[in-house]
Amino acid sequence: MPPLPVYPAKFTRLLRAWSAGLLLAAGLLATLLVSLEVKKSLEADAAVHFSLVSDQVAFKVRDRLDAYALILRGAAGLFAARDTVSRAEWRAYVDTLRPHQSVPGVQGIGFSQVIPPAQLPRHLAAVRAEGFPQYTVRPPGVRDLYTSIIYLEPFRDRNLRAFGFDMFSEPVRRTAMEQARDSGEASLSGKVELVQETATAVQPGTLMYFPVYRNGAAVQTPEQRRAALLGWTYSPYRMTDLMSGILADWNGTHGNSVDLHIYDGPQAVPGALLFDSLGGDQLQNLPSERQQRRVIDFHGRSWLLTLDPTEETAYATAWATLAGGLVLSSLLFWLVRSRTNTQVHADRIARKLTREIEQYSAQLSVVFALSPDGMVTFDGQHRVKTVNPAFVQLTGLAPDAVLGQEDSAFSRRLDQLCLPRARLPALSAMAGTGPVTRHVIELANARQTVLEIALRESQAPGVTHILYLSDITHETEVDRMKSEFLSTAAHELRTPMASIYGFAEVLLTQELDPASSKEFLGIIFKQSEMMASILNELLDLARIEARRGTDFVFEITPVQALVEKVVREFKLPDGRAPPSLIAAAGHLSMRADPQKVQQAILNVLSNAYKYSPAGGVVQIELLDSPAHEGTAAQIGIRIVDHGIGMTPEQQSHVFERFYRADTSGKILGTGLGMSIVHEIVTLHRGRVELDSQLGVGTTVTLWWPEGLSEPVVL
DSSP states (O other): OOOOOOOOHHHHHHHHHHHHHHHHHHHHHHHHHHHHHHHHHHOOOOOOHHHHHHHHHHHHHHHHHHHHHHHHHHHHHHHHHSSSSOHHHHHHHHHHOOOHHHSSTOOEEEEEEEEOOOOOOOOHHHHHHOOOOOOOBOOOSOOHHHHHHHHEOSSSGGGGGGTTTTTGGGGHHHHHHHHHHHHSEEOOSSBBOOTTOSSSSOOOOEEEOOOOEEEOOOOOOHHHHHHHHHEEHHHHHHHHHHHHHHHHHHHHHTTTTEEEEEEESSOOOGEEEEEESSSSOOOTTTTTGGGGEEEETTEEEEEEEEEEEEEEEOOOOHHHHHHHHHHHHHHHHHHHHHHHHHHHHHHHHHHHHHHHHHHHHHHHHHHHHHHSEEEEETHHHHHHHEEEEHHHHHHHOOOOHHHHHHOOOOOHHHHHOOTTOOOOOOOOHHHHHHHHHHOEBBSSSTTOOOEEEEEEEETTTTOOOEEEEEEEEHHHHHHHHHHHHHHHHHHHHHHHHHHHHEEEEEEEOOOOOHHHHHHHHHHHHHHHHHHHHHHHHHHHHHHHHHHHHTOOOOOEEHHHHHHHHHHHHOOOOOOOOOOOOEOOOSSEEEEOOOOHHHHHHHHHHHHHHTTTTTTOOEEEEEEEEEEEETTTTTTEEEEEEEESOOOOOHHHTTHHHHHHHHOOOOOOSSSSSHHHHHHHHHHHOOOEEEEETTEEEEEEEEEEETTOSOOOOO
């Protein structure tokens, strides 16, 4: 037996150098790929963060408008509770609201009285007798109807200029006043210059009106409302002062990185500009697609909010990741640190948003306590005195069914409408002199309405307590859906993250041979790809749902050529034959977004190969379904596999997010592919047919309309 060869030391060193070089090359390649993914993640995070900021601003503005409307509704309630309201009573009511603390930015809270021409001399004499000898209704002139601002608190400084002004004489204000008068709801005016303005520092202005009707008059129709009109409670707003109050804390956090414009109406035209946070055009060189738009509709009056980022996305993390790849330990360190920093940043944003939402809820609680949606009053004998229309709409109880009932009988009557899991406590247990206690009940109607209720003592004569009811059904459902989504997403990301963390720890703490190190790096890279795939598909699904097809580019698309392109570019699994294509008779074309259609076909084709691991032919067939009576012409793309198949129970969940029929973990996937397919096909006004038998195979048919001109809006 010949002796074993002995290699010289130089050859051994060269072999080690080559091994180290290969390991370094593999590390650099992994670093490059991970750096590119980090860059994409930063851009996606920046886009999501900016969208959240935009939602937050729109939420602040809309909630503040609702708060002002509720204040004006409560002010109108003064006239509903008594025949006349004196100037001193008006001032006392506004002082009790303390609007500059609870809802800063309001210019004032006033009342404009309707004055028929025949009553104008008597009106002038009455107001002058109050101590205002120079009082008159402005502007002068003969009109069919006069109105006059007689109350406006605080009654000082700029607000003195509005005393006696006839807002009904000005077309923009008149339009909003007529809208409030005829609808019975709060109304916003268009862009105006307030009479409070002086010659300097003029700001765009707007006004909110709420109608005040004669006590006890019928107001079911517009004609009845016009006949019963006494005037309007209203608030004037200087837009810069208003937005400073609404966005006080937001300006310190985001004001330097976001340019906010608010326009009167749905179009961004210069003449309709109400507010500019930076006071100038700061974004002329930035791509327009980064702009976020939100439309706030307030009882028929629309405000367009445009938000533009003023800073470019920072790529410091991506460069740090690339530099750290020069050394294997640094690569792993920066990878873990990047993921950790991302999580910390997300937690910080979540905590900040939670704190802000809690602050908004606290502010809104004050406003709702003053004038909530539903209201029931009780007299001195604890009997039901009045109920408002909102209470009837929320509960379905007619006024005749509850008026005059004692609070105990009323409590039992309302409790009978509740589900056992959320019953109404006795009203006597809710009453007291301490803080207001809120309870949540759930009605046993078809919608299963969730109501938040509170009982407050009243200082008004003849009314001892007021029961408030607010509809929080939507908020409850949103909280449930958000919790389920976050729980599912976290669960799906935890598995690949655990593998990355575990193998990274082994590489950092143990000396391994090059082959083992390369194997572990391959596992880390594969799990990183899995995380990136989950995040990318989540972002795809979020973009599709958010834009609802508005970014689809529709064009006449040859169906067979598109399918052949998908087949050519599809990466076949090792050892598998390409899919067979069965073309339809004639030339098939449809109006669709070719990229979105290609993505849907590719997702289904990938599943066909993935879930037929034992092999078998995958077949694609093009179908032509001509128009019939009552149905439009359709084109079908059918994909058939002979794989593991599904049970009927599994088929019922196939379009749910993160649902996977195979739970063994042997077949990789995110469980989002078919959700994306369903969204794309639905936005094309098509449908998805699924037929599967366990152990036999699955057939998926995508039906597309031939002549779609625009996406469906869901």
